[in-house]
Amino acid sequence: MTAVQAALSGALIGGLYALMAAGLSVTWGTLRVINLAHFGLILVGAYLSYQLTSAWGIDPMLTLLVSAPALFVVGAGLQWAYDRFNIVEFNSLLVSFGLLMIIIEVSTQVWTADFRHIDAGANPYGTSALHLGPIALPVSRLVALGFALLLMGGGHLVLERTFAGRGLRAFAQDRTVAASFGIDHRRLGLVVGGLAGVSAAVAGMVFALGNTIAPAHAYEWFGTVFAVVILGGIGNLLGSLFAGLGVGAFSAVVAVLWDPSYEPFVLFLAIILALVLRPQGLFTRRAAA
Amino acid sequence: MSVRKGLTSLVGVSLLLAVLAHFNTSLGVAPYLLVLATSVLFWVIQATSWNILSGYAGYFSFGQAAYVGIGAYAVAVLTGRHGVSYPVSIVVGGLLGALLALITGAIAFRLGSLRGEIFALLTLAVPFILAAFVRINRDIDGGLGTTLPLPAFPDWIGDFQHLIFLLMLAAATLAVGTALAVQRSRLGRGLSAIHDNEDAAEVLGVPTFRYKMIAIVLSGALGGLGGALLAVRNGAVQPELVFTLTVPLFVIVMAVLGGRRHWAGPVVGAAFVTVLQDELAAQKLDQWGNIILGGVLVVFVVAAPDGLFGRLRARPWLTVGVFVPVLAGLVLSGQYTELDALLYAMVAAIVVAVVVDRLRPVAASHPVPSRTTAAGTPPAVRTAPPPLSAPQPDSGRDLVAVAGLIRDFGGVRALDDVSLSVGQGEIVGLVGPNGSGKTTLVNLLSGALPPSAGTIAIDGRATVGLAPHKVAHTGVARTYQIPKPFASMTVLDNVAMAVMFGRTGASLPAARRAAADHLATVRLEHLAGQLPAALNLHQRQLLEMARAIAAEPVVLLLDEALAGLNPAEIDDAVAVIRRIHEGGISIIIVEHLLRVLNQLATRIVVLDRGVLIADGEPATVLNDPAVVRAYLGRQRA
Known part of the structure; x- marks a missing residue:
């Protein structure tokens, strides 16, 4: 029973991993920008939710009304800069590593390195849980899963079904050809970068609901979130969603059945194994060449 | 500057630094500067270690902390907890770093489709795993980190600061010396080619897997050594401080x-x-x-x-x-x-x-061109190697023998039971509509892709299952439809690479001399000192050909070498191909321009949807109704 409980609540944490992975995966897959600064945006999103909730005493979810537009602008601005200086792939990894350092240090100056958490009185989701028989599901994690399903399912449909989504996928495959068919990659890129920022705002808010926040968290997310992106298949939102749930459930079961300190060890070994066996991701169909 | 001279100056500088440090107090240098210098040397070791793989070969690693950590923990566990002497534990630190690198490399570089970004992220995971491993096994460091005893050392060294400075200096000299020697060696040239274009490097004969493994192991050994010395300097080791x-x-x-x-x-x-x-x-x-x-x-x-x-x-x-x-x-x-x-x-x-x-x-x-031109040969003096009497087609000796070749991509059969042989002195035109499997066949012949079934022999040697650089050494060279020059090297050095890593192999100066001849064959000698970025498409195609013949192949695969050229350039390229052929190299050429093939080819082979539908004299083949149908489509009544 503990294993089932662990798997379920782990899968719910996985919803959060998936949310964090979403923006990273899409900008990597479509714009070829590996934006490590995305982790910084998630951190800022979490701090904004904390700050606004503490200052105004509003429901944490309402803070998205401020943080989502703010991070949309930041995300779009970043993408503008990457595009302006033609920074893709390797260079984007380096540049955004530098940006991430800057964001984390500035956050440390503003909010200090201490752990912060949303005051229990202002956070109706923090401690409550939904009871299904013997299994308890924390509400903050259900929120994470809900947002993940909504954003990533929606994003997937947009990429698959709409003209803009097809344009983006075409752009991802061949920039020059896509451009000659009238796809304005600059504008699409700004929108995608902005939406990645919005996903960071949501992920940050959800993280703040159930966890304490500290600048160093941005580094701790690195490993797991990249695992989700790669396992899900780069640029594949639905894949990232499944990978997130799977990784969450897997780590939680390892933590319960074995020892919590084994969690990162087993997880990263699993990632390496997965990379060796299926470098194109677990949830991608093998493309016919 | 030769390697020996460089290493001598390096050791000289190090000795000078060591002497200066020894007399620091009498020279009035603040002791604090010695501490800072030790820090600088530690980072020189780490940055140099990182650079040997990530800088030279372009495989970025985020995992440097893994080497530092494993070296530091080797000292912490062996000396700190088990009382092993420092020299032994420091050396073990370096060896463990090398071992870790060996394992990482063996996993990472075996992935055929590994992309640089994936490598970067894979290396990111390694320090996390090691840090978790240390935390799991509390008995490794007693749970709270390990403190180390002060090492014993002879009096003449001075105090502990002097000792650790000298140790770091020795390790840094070793690291920088290694980096210098690697950069100036075949290994360094090969890594540089891998950095510029790994596929092209491999088909030119660079053993890319082995070179990457050597680079990563050197990097791991130096990183581990530096980490071990860091532990000695700090006197304590904690996972948070080394795996960061x-x-x-x-x-x-x-x-x-x-x-x-x-x-x-x-x-x-x-x-x-x-x-x-x-x-x-x-x-x-x-x-x-x-x-x-x-x-x-x-x-x-x-x-x-x-x-x-x-x-x-x-x-x-x-x-x-x-x-x-x-x-x-x-x-x-x-x-x-x-x-x-x-x-x-x-x-x-x-x-x-x-x-x-x-x-x-x-x-x-571009500081490079002028130097190379000076070192190279005056272009006008050299002429093409004297043309041999045009070799007559001789089907008695098969240079290429392909039987029952099948290649599937997922559910698509790109080549279906293709059998083909090419004899000495032939120019075989390989034609067919788009998607008929021509480039797939070239990729199979050059070893870039393994066949799903069937056999390939080059000059009598079976090549299926060989790495592409080994296939290249059996005597195949290829060009790419989209040229893939080594962007950081001059035109001359691009060709010299192929000589260095070709069948016979050569030192760089000898390779440069031979390269000048090959450039003359394709009439690019006037551009020898330029970087490839300065060349137009036609010139890049010619550079591809020069590089391919520099490997001294018996058979040359030209993959759409005339695509995108204007008529004058096509005539020029055709003349070059004839010259290459007169030099005694058999040629398989993939081309859409039947007019050109009609003049050039001694034989034409037609593929349609992966099946070989015709093979024979140009005039006969091009009038074959099946071929006409494949090209022009079935006529509807």
């Missing part, structure tokens, strides 16, 4: 700042960044340290991706001319400590070098 992301951040900033393709780049970068960090700490600005480093990284990747060292070396007098007066002025003014003065002088020289280069970008960005 600060390590990869620092080494990446240092190498990018200094320059990644030259051994001295990371040294310059490590010195500057460490002194800068120290200065910020002294000014109580250390919380700004990472912000500034992050900013430096961003600015340099955008503004000067080739790094400082290249800029400084392109204008040595300007650099010295700014550095020395500023340093002298600041020291003489008496208002600054030596260290402040040194830092400000470095900043001034760097700013001037970068700004001047921004203003006149063309002049300094």
Whole structure:
């Protein structure tokens, strides 16, 4: 029973991993920008939710009304800069590593390195849980899963079904050809970068609901979130969603059945194994060449 | 500068530093500077270790902390907990670093489709795993980190600071010496080719897997050694302090700042960044340290991706001319400590070098061509090798023998039971509609792809299952439809690479001489000193051909070598192909222009949807109704 409980609540944490992975995966897959600064945006999103909730005493979810537009602008601005200086792939990894350092240090100056958490009185989701028989599901994690399903399912449909989504996928495959068919990659890129920022705002808010926040968290997310992106298949939102749930459930079961300190060890070994066996991701169909 | 000369000067500089450090008190140098210098040397080791794989070969690693950590823990566990002597544990630290690198490399580089970004992220995971492993096994470090005893050492060394300085200096000399020797060797040339274009390097005969493995193991050994010495210096080891992301951040900033393709780049970068960090700490600005480093990284990747060292070396007098007066002025003014003065002088020289280069970008960005032209041969004197009497087709000896070849991609059969042989002296035209499997066949022949079934023999040797560079050594060379030159090397050196790593192999000077002949064959000798970026499409195609024949193949595969050329260029290219053929090389040419093939080919082979539908004299084949149907479509009544 503990294993089932662990798997379920782990899968719910996985919803959060998936949310964090979403923006990273899409900008990597479509714009070829590996934006490590995305982790910084998630951190800022979490701090904004904390700050606004503490200052105004509003429901944490309402803070998205401020943080989502703010991070949309930041995300779009970043993408503008990457595009302006033609920074893709390797260079984007380096540049955004530098940006991430800057964001984390500035956050440390503003909010200090201490752990912060949303005051229990202002956070109706923090401690409550939904009871299904013997299994308890924390509400903050259900929120994470809900947002993940909504954003990533929606994003997937947009990429698959709409003209803009097809344009983006075409752009991802061949920039020059896509451009000659009238796809304005600059504008699409700004929108995608902005939406990645919005996903960071949501992920940050959800993280703040159930966890304490500290600048160093941005580094701790690195490993797991990249695992989700790669396992899900780069640029594949639905894949990232499944990978997130799977990784969450897997780590939680390892933590319960074995020892919590084994969690990162087993997880990263699993990632390496997965990379060796299926470098194109677990949830991608093998493309016919 | 030869390797030996470089190494001698390096050791000389190190000895000088060691002597200076030994007499630091009598020279009036603050003891504090010795501590800082030790720090600089530690980072020189790490940045150099990182650069041997990530800078030279272009495989970026975020896992430098893994080597530092494993080296430090080797000392912590062996000496700290089990009382093993320091020399042994330090050496074990280096060996464990090499072993870890060997395992990482064996996993990472075996992945055929591994992309650089995936490698970067894979290496990111390694320190996490090791840190978790240390935390799981509490008995490794007793749960709270390990403290180390003070090492015993002879009196003449001085105090502990002197000892650790000397140890770091020795390790740094070893690291930089290794980097220097690698850069000047075949290994270094090969890594550079891998950096520029790994596929092209492999088909030219560079053993890419082996070279990457050597580079990563050297990198791991040096990183582990440095980590072991860090443990000795700090006297304590904790997982949070050694497996931290600060390590990869620092080494990446240092190498990018200094320059990644030259051994001295990371040294310059490590010195500057460490002194800068120290200065910020002294000014109580250390919380700004990472912000500034992050900013430096961003600015340099955008503004000067080739790094400082290249800029400084392109204008040595300007650099010295700014550095020395500023340093002298600041020291003489008496208002600054030596260290402040040194830092400000470095900043001034760097700013001037970068700004001047921004203003006149063309002049300094290609320091290489002039040097190579001087070293190369005057182009006008050499002529093409004397043409042999045009070899007559001789089907008695099969240079290429293909039987029952099948290749599937998922559910698509790109080649279906193709059998084909090419004899001495033939020019075989390979034609067929788009998607008929021509390029797939070229990829199978050159070993870039393995067949799903069937056999291939080149000059009597079976090649199925061989790595592409081994296939190249059986006597196949190929060109790419979209040219893939080594962007960082001159035209001459592009061709020289193929000679160096070709069937016979040669040293670089001999390879450059032979390369000049091959350039003459394709009439590119006037561009020998240029970088490939300066060539037009036609010239790049010719460079592809020169590079291919430089490998001294028995059979040359030309994959749409005439695509996108204008009529005059096509005539020119055809003349070159004839010259290559007269030199005794058999040719398989993939081409859509039947007019050209009609003149050039001795035989034409037609593929349609993966099936070989015709093989024979050009005139016969091109009038074959099945061929006409494949090209023009079935006529509807």
